[in-house]
Structure formats: structure tokens, C-alpha cells
Amino acid sequence: MSPSDPRLPFSPESSPDGAGARERIPLAEPDLRGRELEYVTDCVRSGWISSIGPWVDRFERELAQYVGVRRALTTANGTVALHLALAALGIGPGDEVIVPALTFAATANAVLYCGATPVLVDVREEDWGLDPRLVAEAVTPRTRALLPVHLYGHPCDLEPLLALARRHDLAVVEDAAEALGALYDGRPAGSFGDISCFSFYGNKLITTGEGGACLTSRADLAERMALLRDHGMNKARRYWHDELGFNYRMTSLQAAVGVAQLERIEELVAARRRNAAAYRERLADLPVGFPPESARVRSTFWMFNLLLGSEPRWERDAVMRQLAAAGVDSRPVFYPLPEMPLYARYVRPGQEFPVASRLGARGLSLPSATTLRPAEIDRVAAAVRSALGRVP
Ligand SMILES: Cc1ncc(COP(=O)(O)O)c(C=O)c1O
Structure with a gap:
């Protein structure tokens, strides 16, 4: 595990309640300062540790209520949530699904698991999400669904995408893995598509260790998922299987942690937004870019990204190495999918991805956990200034 890997274990040294300064400031860490232990203890004491029982029901109910949809189905992680959503929509070989060129690989992988074709489309500067104009050009008679991603906690521009989907009779699956708590026109991200998918991996705004969910207001899709x-398995005849399904369930132990996390969600969003404001203030005079926040949204700033300008031409990976030497974890913005050979085969002739390429080459994420202390943000800011050759 490299020092810049966000998937870090929660260690006593990095405990948010631990005393003293930390040698290394992690990029991300779970914030488990609520009733997590109490609820997990209840699971163990009561024997409800597998995937049925009151904790899964409660987490699903409260999640649906928070996002403002009728049903939530928890899953083992966010990747299988995406696969389950596409499978429930009947996406299969010969179908095309439009995905952004800049996202975590799981978005495109879920399409590939279905035997369908991911169609890569560039993102916009304003929100780092699918560019609706380019999506309109990418639709073909084979297109079945749009899979917009709310990248780094910032909702993409849903209104034109939903209009386009209606016009062409396409399903919309929101990849809201990174965006629980975000708002678009005052409504929660994840309440707009036919289905929305969330991840509760250890570095997410709320976590269940591993975990995910599919949310929908459509009864037919909820039943299917x-x-x-x-x-x-046939509902009326147990152990009779009419078709190929999966075991994608979440455990009660995970759900119990999720219930405790969800109780604190507004506090967690506020902490991330405070981090973002503090970084902006401390780095305001540097010639670097900050994550966007369009007027229509509330971003959660799940990760706070710095965009290095082209003048002076700082080398991103060298900056990250200097941060690491100063005890500050960072990670590159996702590599654009078209740049990886695995996905390059889905690029259409003549297609280019200038925005994704620039963000992918010039962006890096700074420590963004809700557990960061103000003095640590000062330390990160000083390390950034020093790495960019500015006097801290
Ligand atoms: C945009 C996006 N989609 C999907 C996933 C997959 O979620 P998971 O890691 O829980 O499988 C993630 C996160 O890891 C993500 O960032």
C-alpha cells in the first residue's frame, strides 16, 4: 500500500481522538465517532450479523428517506450496485451506455460486466461531469442508458441530461458513489435518475467499511434488483431459480455502522465543506485552480482537488512526492479512461477528451477527511506552498 493510497486502515496513530500531532496526514480516513460501536455491539449480542434483520431494514429505510426516494437496496459495495442497476434495466450485449471519460474505473466496468459497450464522453470544466452537448452527439440507436457521475462530490448538470434521456427514451443511472449529501437545485443527488448508486467504502462521506446501495422510486426496478x-431466487418458491442472479447483499454489521454514520451526515458534509473553505483561503494567492461549485449545487467536496496551472509548469507527480516527504498524503485525480489501454478500445475514431486529459494530468487530491484538525490544514497548506516553491 503506497503512502498516497487513500485506502488506508484506521490506525491508532491516526485516531482523530488520539493526542498529539500526526507524523503523516492521511488523504482519507473513516470518522467513527458516533454510535457505530454501540450499534455493531447490538448486532453481535442479538445475533443479527448476516444480511437479514432489523439493521439492514433500518439502514435502507433511512437512506431512502434521506435521499428522498421510495426504496433503497443495500449492496456489498458500490461497484456491484452499479452492476445490479444495469442488470435490472436489462442492459446487455449490443447495448451502449454513455459514461464520462473521467471517473473511477468501476463506472465503465459495470457496463462491461453486462457485456455492453461503454461510450466515453468528455467532461465539462464547470462541474467535472458529463458534458450534455457531447452526450447529445454520442447518442446512437444502440444507446440504452446514461451513466452520469457526480465526481468528487459535485453533482453533474442533470437537467439537460434528463431532458436528453427523455427525448431518446434512455434510462438514467446516477453514479452517486462519491456524492451522498450533495444537492442539485436543492434536491439530493441520487434522487433524479431511474436508479442511483452509492458507495460506502472507507474513504467515502459515510462508510460501512465496504458497502453500497441502489436507490429508486420505481417499484418495478426495486423488485427486479x-x-x-x-x-x-423465486419469491414464492424458495430455492427455485428462474434466472441467473447474484449474491450482492450487505451484512447487518455493515448496515449498523451505516445507520450510525447517517445520523451524522449533515455534520460530515459541513466538515468537508469547512475543509474546502479553509484550503481555498490559505491557498488563494497561488496560481492554482480549485474544485468548482456551480450555482445550482451544494458540493460535498468529498475530495478537495488542486489543479496545477500550466504556468509555471509544475510537474504534478513531483509536487506529490514533495508533499509525501513533508508527511502529507495526496493522490492524482483519476486517470482519464481513454488513456488506459483497457478502455482506449472504446474511443470512437477522431474522438478527443481535452478536459478530462487536462484535469487528469494536472489535478491532485489533498487530505480531505472530516477528522482533519485546523492545524493539519495549516500544515498541508504550508507543504503545498513549499512544494510549489512559495515561501510558506
Ligand atoms: C465514481 C465511483 N463509482 C463507483 C465506485 C465503486 O464503489 P466501491 O469502491 O464501493 O465498489 C467508486 C468508488 O470507489 C467511485 O468513486
Whole structure:
């Protein structure tokens, strides 16, 4: 595990309640200062540790309520949530699904698991999400769905995408893995598509260790996802399987942690937004770019990204090495999918991705945990200034 890997274990040294300064400031860490232990203890004491029981029901109910949709189905992680959503929509070989060129690989992988084709489309500067104009050009008679991503906690521009989907009779699956707590026109991200998918991995705004969920207000899709999540087993005749399903369920232990996390969600969003404001203030005079926040949204700033300008031409990876030497974790913004050979084969002739390429080459994420202390933000800011050759 490299020092810049966000997937770091929660260690006593980095405990938010631990005393003293930390040698290394992690990029991300879970914030488990609520009732997590109490609720997990209840699971163990009561024997509800597998995937049925009151904690899964409660987490699903409260999640649906928070996002403002009718149903939530928890899953083992966010990647299988995406696969379950696409499978429930009947996406298969020969179908095309439009995905942004800049995202975590799981978005495109879920399309590939279905045997369908991911169609890569560039993102916009304003929100780092799918560019609706380019999406309109990418639609073909084979297009079945749009898979917009709310990258780094900033909702993409949903209104034109939803209008386009209606016009062409396309399904919309929101990849809201990084965006629980974000708002678009005052409504929660994840409440707009036919289905929305979340991740509760250890570095997310709320975590269940590993975990995810599919949310929908459509009863038919909720039923379909429930069936496929549980081996495709016939509801009326147990152990009779009519079709190929999966075991994508979440455990009660995870759900109990999720319930405790969800109780604190507004506090967690506020902490991330405070981090972002503090970074902006401390780095305001540097010739670097900051994450966008369009007028229509509340971003959660799940990760706070710095965009290095082209003048002076700082080398991103060298900056990251200097930060690491100063005890500050960072990570590059996602590599654009078209740049990786695995996905380059889905690039259409003549297609270019200037925005994704620039963000992918010039962006880096700074420590963004809700557990960061003000003095640590000062330390990160000083390390950034020093790495960029400015006097701290
Ligand atoms: C945009 C995006 N989609 C999907 C996923 C997959 O979630 P998970 O890691 O829980 O499988 C992630 C996160 O890791 C993500 O960032």
C-alpha cells in the first residue's frame, strides 16, 4: 500500500481522538465517532450479523428517506450496485451506455460486466461531469442508458441530461458513489435518475467499511434488483431459480455502522465543506485552480482537488512526492479512461477528451477527511506552498 493510497486502515496513530500531532496526514480516513460501536455491539449480542434483520431494514429505510426516494437496496459495495442497476434495466450485449471519460474505473466496468459497450464522453470544466452537448452527439440507436457521475462530490448538470434521456427514451443511472449529501437545485443527488448508486467504502462521506446501495422510486426496478441481488431466487418458491442472479447483499454489521454514520451526515458534509473553505483561503494567492461549485449545487467536496496551472509548469507527480516527504498524503485525480489501454478500445475514431486529459494530468487530491484538525490544514497548506516553491 503506497503512502498516497487513500485506502488506508484506521490506525491508532491516526485516531482523530488520539493526542498529539500526526507524523503523516492521511488523504482519507473513516470518522467513527458516533454510535457505530454501540450499534455493531447490538448486532453481535442479538445475533443479527448476516444480511437479514432489523439493521439492514433500518439502514435502507433511512437512506431512502434521506435521499428522498421510495426504496433503497443495500449492496456489498458500490461497484456491484452499479452492476445490479444495469442488470435490472436489462442492459446487455449490443447495448451502449454513455459514461464520462473521467471517473473511477468501476463506472465503465459495470457496463462491461453486462457485456455492453461503454461510450466515453468528455467532461465539462464547470462541474467535472458529463458534458450534455457531447452526450447529445454520442447518442446512437444502440444507446440504452446514461451513466452520469457526480465526481468528487459535485453533482453533474442533470437537467439537460434528463431532458436528453427523455427525448431518446434512455434510462438514467446516477453514479452517486462519491456524492451522498450533495444537492442539485436543492434536491439530493441520487434522487433524479431511474436508479442511483452509492458507495460506502472507507474513504467515502459515510462508510460501512465496504458497502453500497441502489436507490429508486420505481417499484418495478426495486423488485427486479431485490430478485437479482438474492440469486434470482423465486419469491414464492424458495430455492427455485428462474434466472441467473447474484449474491450482492450487505451484512447487518455493515448496515449498523451505516445507520450510525447517517445520523451524522449533515455534520460530515459541513466538515468537508469547512475543509474546502479553509484550503481555498490559505491557498488563494497561488496560481492554482480549485474544485468548482456551480450555482445550482451544494458540493460535498468529498475530495478537495488542486489543479496545477500550466504556468509555471509544475510537474504534478513531483509536487506529490514533495508533499509525501513533508508527511502529507495526496493522490492524482483519476486517470482519464481513454488513456488506459483497457478502455482506449472504446474511443470512437477522431474522438478527443481535452478536459478530462487536462484535469487528469494536472489535478491532485489533498487530505480531505472530516477528522482533519485546523492545524493539519495549516500544515498541508504550508507543504503545498513549499512544494510549489512559495515561501510558506
Ligand atoms: C465514481 C465511483 N463509482 C463507483 C465506485 C465503486 O464503489 P466501491 O469502491 O464501493 O465498489 C467508486 C468508488 O470507489 C467511485 O468513486
